[in-house]
Amino acid sequence: MAADARSGTGHGLLLVRRSPASVGRWLRKGLVAATMAPLDGWTGVTVSEHTARSAAPYDAALEVLAARPAPRGGRPVLGFFDLQGRAVVTVQPAGVRKAQQWAVWEPRTGVVETPSLPRLGVPGLLAAAGAGGARGEDVAGVLRSGDGTPLDVLVTLLGLLGLPGRDLLERGDCPGASDVEPSTRGVLMFDRLVADEAQHRAEWEAAWGGSAADGARETR
Known part of the structure; x- marks a missing residue:
């Protein structure tokens, strides 16, 4: 596994189906200093600082980025985050009034129930990723298993879904990346x-x- 993300920012990745210029404008309206990069039809986004620019309690950069509503025209948007020792996968589906969906994974347990959050199922994850060649049972098996670390699980899911952004997720940087200030x-x-x-x-x-x-x- 790669070294920790730069500056101890943690591990997180958003994949947005919009151009870097459009995503950059959206990020400048937010609360988090971010790093973004063009990635095979997606724009990948991660945090460049551990702390958001907003005041506590809304100052945990990865959590703020994970929960921020994405522009409707850029959906579906996928998120992969290591939050408080859990792997969190999110999808903001295309369409009007569709709530963000969440899958939360814990070590030694697998996916856990989140009654207060709309649950993300494997079919919804595959559809959002456009992963026509991915095997749903393989993705489900990773989510059911409690083996590995949160980052292990996130990296494995990216690979199974055929999605880019591993370097941004692991290291917070990749070729072609640029920083955006809110x-x-x-x-x-x-x-x-x-x-x-x-x-x-x-x-x-x-x-x-x-x-x-x-x-x-x-x-x-």
Whole structure:
């Protein structure tokens, strides 16, 4: 297995079906400093810094990138992430109002249930990847098995699905890669919005003497 990603940023990869120029514009509207590269019909994206530019608790760069909605015209978008000791595979399907889907894998267990997240099945993963030659049973076998590390699983899935981006996933860099900085103005606007929401929630709780949810129940 390759060495750790540069600067200790962790391991993550988004594959977007849009040009680097289009993906770069999208990244500049986000919260994460990123590295992107053209990859055989996809644009690959990973984080270039461990921490997002936004304030805590929304400052874990890989988690922010994994959860960020992709532009509708660039879908399906696939994600491969090593998050908190788990392998996380995501698909943002094409189509209106289709929620992002998730498959979460743990060592010694395999795929685990995620009741709060729409589940990604093997057919949906194969369709998003355009992996006509991939064997569904092979992909399912990797996800069921608890063998290996999260990065092992992600790299194996990329290979089975015939997808590019292994270098970006493992090392955070590859030939043709370039870095993209998020807009400072956009980050400040996001932080201001989060702070305003937190203040409103605190004021509500102070007024009702409990949580916002408790207060809402009392008004019914």
